Amino acid sequence: MITVVGTGTGSGTGTGAGVPLDERVLAAAELVVGGRRHLDAVRLPETAERIVLGPLAPALDTIEEYARKDRPVVVLASGDPGFFGIVRALAERLGPERLDVRPGVSSVAAAFARIGLPWDDAVVTSAHGRDPRTAVNLCRAHPKVAVLTGPGAGPAELGAALRSYDRVLVVASALGSPDERVERVMPDEAAARDWGTAVSVVLCLDEARALGPARTVAGAPARPAGWALEESGFAHRDSMITKFEVRALALARLGPRPGDLVWDVGAGSGSVAVECARLGAAVTAVEKTADGVERIRANAAAHRVDVRVVHGAAPAALAGLDDPDAVFVGGGGRELPGIVTACARRARRTVVVAMAALDRVPAVREALTRAGFDCDGVLLQSSRLAPLPGDVTRLAATNPVFLLWGVRSQALSEGVAQ
DSSP: OEEEEEESSSSSSSTTSSSOOOHHHHHHOSEEEEOHHHHHTSOOOTTSEEEEOSSHHHHHHHHHHHHHTTOOEEEEEESOTTSSSHHHHHHHHHOGGGEEEEOOOOHHHHHHHHTTOOOTTOEEEEOTTSOTHHHHHHHHHOSEEEEEOBTTBSHHHHHHHTTTSOOEEEEEESTTSTTOEEEEEOHHHHHHSOOTTOEEEEEEEOGGGSSOOOOSSOSSOOOOSOOSOOGGGSOOSTTOSOOHHHHHHHHHHHOOOTTOEEEEETOTTOHHHHHHHHTTOEEEEEESSHHHHHHHHHHHHHTTOOOEEEESOTTGGGTTSOOOSEEEEOOOGGGHHHHHHHHHHHOSSEEEEEESOGGGHHHHHHHHHHTTEEEEEEEEOOEEEEEETTTEEEEEEOOOEEEEEEEEHHHHHTTOOO
């Protein structure tokens, strides 16, 4: 049997103020595996082999060797080892029936407890050993996010990426130890400090919305019940808005999801930006007109989503932005091919372009293919039901729109949804 004991962030006794550790289990162990601080915190059997966790694969090999011979193993881990912890690797390798898991309090639960907030509505993500951009984009899009950190993905990196966002970072270090610290800092301050190696978790909060309504489903908000919303759901000028039929297909090709960053370039009313944000993505809307900027902000507020709005003309306004996963281009005039080229150079997955002018289709298609995208598209023509006097109905045609999209070949080969 492999006994996995969570330690370090609770209020009990035993290993580093974690859950109580049954001394009989530890005394019978022939192999004890854990971080150095975990091993130093307990009295180990003199005859037991001990492994200080570094690279996981060699430790798993040794654990498997002992388990096959029914020799008792104890694994010491931080907090709740079934929550972004070693339980997953052990269960995949050896089967859950071989595990006796005794969880402690997770660092996420402990950090929220320290600041007196519930966390059933928090988005939790791990940046440990991973590209931090997913964590950054979740922090941009959601009002309450817990980030499990690691080298190169800690408070400084998060702070640097969130400077232009209305967020507060709560940095919890050495939770459950005498050196515990819980500090509230602004992103600029976080970016300027050296936080060392004791950080347990970082909470990213929009404090105005941190205490949200009661939930029946934990974690990220559920996907909205509908999308491709009616134009009446947005403030817009003289019907200058991406129509819902076009928006529906554009959203399908953009594939916005939590952890993504989406650009809406030439955003106008921001209808596409708002819809992407409602689906969980972080969104930057680029708009050159001052009244358009205010309209986008008003529409984002009305739908209770975060959309970063950049006032400027593309492609110049794109220079200081982080690279997006997906881009929607809904405006551009004569500059459209150049704007699409600039977006295609930066997009990681896909670019979608809507245009009314037939003359611009070949140049946009060439811009996408030259950037290495597989390009496709359609002409969308629709007619909507419209009332006539006498309680009868006619069909009212909308203006035809060309929708082109390019998807990187690599994204297709990896099975990324279009």
